[in-house]
Amino acid sequence: MSWTRICPVNDIPALGARVVRHGEVDIGVFRTGDDRVFALHNSCPHKGGPLSQGIVYGDKVACPLHSWKISLVDGKAEEPDIGHTACYAVKVENGDVYLQLDK
Numbered sequence: 001m002s003w004t005r006i007c008p009v010n011d012i013p014a015l016g017a018r019v020v021r022h023g024e025v026d027i028g029v030f031r032t033g034d035d036r037v038f039a040l041h042n043s044c045p046h047k048g049g050p051l052s053q054g055i056v057y058g059d060k061v062a063c064p065l066h067s068w069k070i071s072l073v074d075g076k077a078e079e080p081d082i083g084h085t086a087c088y089a090v091k092v093e094n095g096d097v098y099l100q101l102d103k
Contacts, residue, residue, distance in 0.1 A: 003098040017052035022101050028052035030072050038072035039090040045083030
């Protein structure tokens with residue numbers, strides 16, 4: 001696995017996201033109101049809704065299709081819903097966002 005530069009952190013709106021394509025997978029890269037950055041598979045575990053189009057609040061994102069709340073920290077759905085989506089390692093260095101991706 002290697003770190004891949006994605007974009008400057010300021011290219012991701014606060015409380016928003018952008019999508020990165022890696023092979024066949026879309027990854028949502030999210031920025032919280034307090035400037036933490038997270039990355040999840042861009043698909044809700046419920047019906048596959050595009051999480052990057054959801055509402056970011058705290059350390060969660062609400063799926064735009066059925067409002068499932070998904071943790072940006074571990075990808076788990078908030079109870080009473082059950083399921084999870086994959087998380088990706090992310091870091092911010094010198095104002096740039098990096099994802100750890102396999103080649």
